[in-house]
Amino acid sequence: MTDQPATPPTKDDPDEEPLLEIRGLRTYFFTRDGIVQAVDGVDLEVRRGEVLGLVGESGCGKSVTSMSVLRLISEPGRIVEGEVLFKGENLGEKSASEMREIRGDQISMIFQQPNASLNPVYSAGVQISEVFEIHEGLKRKLGVERAVEALRRVGISDPEQRAGAYPHELSGGMAQRVMIAMALASGPELLIADEPTTALDVTIQAQILELMSELQSELGMAIVLITHDLGVVAETADRVAVMYAGQIVEQATTIDLFAEPKHPYTVGLLGSIPVAGARRERLDVIPGQVPNLIEPDSGCRFASRCQARVDNELEICWTKLPDLIEVEPGHTVRCWLHQEVPE
C-alpha cells in the first residue's frame, strides 16, 4: 500500500508541485433551514514538509475543509464545487476504495476530543493495529506489536502496558498521543490536525505541540494545523491561512502575518490576544457575530463587523466580494482595502 518513496522535506522550494492543493472548494450542507455554505471557495496549498496553520473562529469552515479533503463529508453535506489535488492527483475522481487507501495511509487526521475519538470498546493497541491491518494487511498479533512501537515513538512510557489500555483509562494527553501514534502509524505524507490541543490542559498542549514538531522534523510529513489559537500557530506553523465564514481571507508566512496583518479580521484577531505584562482595561474584541452562512450577502462576509470599512467609507464591501489577491510575495489578502476598487 505504501508505494510512495520517502521524499525529503522541500518546503523551501516554491517551484515544486505542492503536496496538497485545494482549488475553489465549496462544501454546502443542504439542511431543512436552507443551504449552509460552510466552505465557499477555498483555495489552499500545502507544500511538502511544511506546517500550515489554518486559523479561524468556530464554525468558519476549517474542519469542513479538512474533512472535504478526505471526502468524509456526510449527509446532508456535499462538496458542490472545486477540486482537491493530492500529489497532483484529483481526489474527487478517486473511487471509494482508492480513497480508503489514501485515508490513514497517505493522509491522516487527528481530532479535537482525543478520548471521544477513540472507540471505547477496543484497546489502544488494537485501534492502532487496525491501521496496519487495513493498509499493510498485517494480522492482529503483528499489528499490535507494531502498535507498541508506534506508541513508544510518541513518547508513551511503558508502551506494552499502554497498548492494552482502553480509552477510558487514558488521560486526554495520553489519548491524543495514541491518536498521533495511530495517525502516523502508516507514515503519512500529510497530517491534518483538527484542533489537536484545544481540549487539553495548557501544559499538555505544549507537550503535544512539541511532540508534533519533533515527529514532523523526524518524519518529514506536512501538517495542516487547524486551530483557533493564534499562540499555537505562532509556535508551530511555517505559514498561516486565516479563514472567515467559509473563505480564506488572508494567507502569509507566520512571520509576515504576525508582523504585518493585512485583513481587518486578522488585525482584529491579533488584537484580541491578551498579552502578558501589558495592562489593558479590556481586551479588544471584534464587534458583532459571524454571519449566517445560509445564503449570505453578496458582499464581503466581514463587512458588517469591519471597523476599517467604516473608517475608509468603503461602500463596495456590501455589494461585491473581493478576490483573494497577492499583495506581497507569498502574502495574499481578500479585502477591498488592498486592491483596486472597480468603478
Place this chain on the structure above:
Amino acid sequence: MGRFILRRLLTAIPVLLGILAVVFAIARLIPGDPCIAALGERATEEVCNAYNERYGLNRSIPAQFAIYIGDVLQGDLGTSFRFNKPVTDLMIERLPTTIELSVAALTIAVFVGVPLGVISAYRHNSKVDVATMVGANIGVSMPVFWLGLMLQYLFAVQLKDTFLSLPPSGRLDAGMLPEPFWEKWGLPENGVFEFISNLVIVNAILTLNWDAFWSAFTHLILPAVALATIPLAIIARMTRSSLLDVLGLDYVRTARAKGQKERMVVLRHGLRNAMLPVITVIGLSLGALMGGAILTETIFNLSGVGKTLFDAIESRDYTVVQGFTLIIAVAFVLVNMVVDIMYTYLDPRVRSADA
C-alpha cells in the same frame, strides 16, 4: 468474574423473596375460594373445611407463608390442588415447552431484528429503511392472537398439502411418542433427565430421532413466529436508533479517517457499541416471552408456563400460581444476569468499574 456472578446471585435472593411475598398475598386476595373452585359450588362447609385442613389453608396467611418458604428452601414447591401432584412435576412437564418456544422466538427476533435494524441504519432514510420501520410499527401493534390465527389459517389451511404446509397446533404429530433419551441410554429416571427429555427438540437430537425432530421443529415454527413478531420489531427499531446514534460519534469518524471499509466501520466500530442498549431490550424480551406467551400457547394448544399459570389463576390453584411465578421471576433474574455479564464482555468501562 466469579465474584461478580456470586454477588449478583446473592442480591437476587431478596428480590425473589419479595416477589414470592407479593404473589402469595395477591393470590389470596383475589376473591374466590380454592375449595369452591376445585370442588364446585355445592361443596358443603364440612367438605370445604376438610379440604382447607388438608392443604393447610385454614391457617393464618403469615403462617402459610412461613411454611411455604420453608418448603421452597427444601425444593418443595407444594402440591397443585387441581392436579393433585407436585408443582415441580408440573414444571418438569410444562416448562420445557415454554423454554423451547421462547428460545425459538427470541432466536428469530434477534437474528432477523438486528440485521434489519443495521440495514435500516446503514441505508438510513432509504426505501429499505422506511419499509423496515413501517413493518416494525405494524409488527409492534399487531395483536398476537390475530397474527397466530392468520398464520394457522394460511399455513395449515390454505397451504395444506403444499410443501409450505405447517401443522396448526400441538407440540408433535398426533400419536408420536418419542423415546426419552435417558431410557434409550439406559439411565435411571430422574427429574433433571425428564426435564431435558421434555425439551422435545433436544431429546430428538440426543436420540437421533429425526422424524421427531422434524415434527417438533415444524410444530414450533408458527407459534415461534407469532411470538417473535413484537420483540423482533422492538429489537429492529432499537438497533436502528442506537446504531444511528453511534454512527454519528467521533470514533466512527476516526475509523473512517483510518481508511476502514464502511462495512467494517458499521459492524466493528458501530454495532458493538450500539448493541449495549439492544442487549438490555433482548434480555427484557426473553423474560417477557417466558411469562407472556399465554395467548400464543392457548392458540397453538401448547401447555406451557403461560397457559398453566392462566388456568391456575382461574382455579385458585395457589401453589401452582406461586411456583410458576417464582420460575418466571428466576428466569428474569438469570436473564438479567446474563445481560450484565455480556455488558462486561462488550464494554470495558463496565468491566473496570466492577473489578
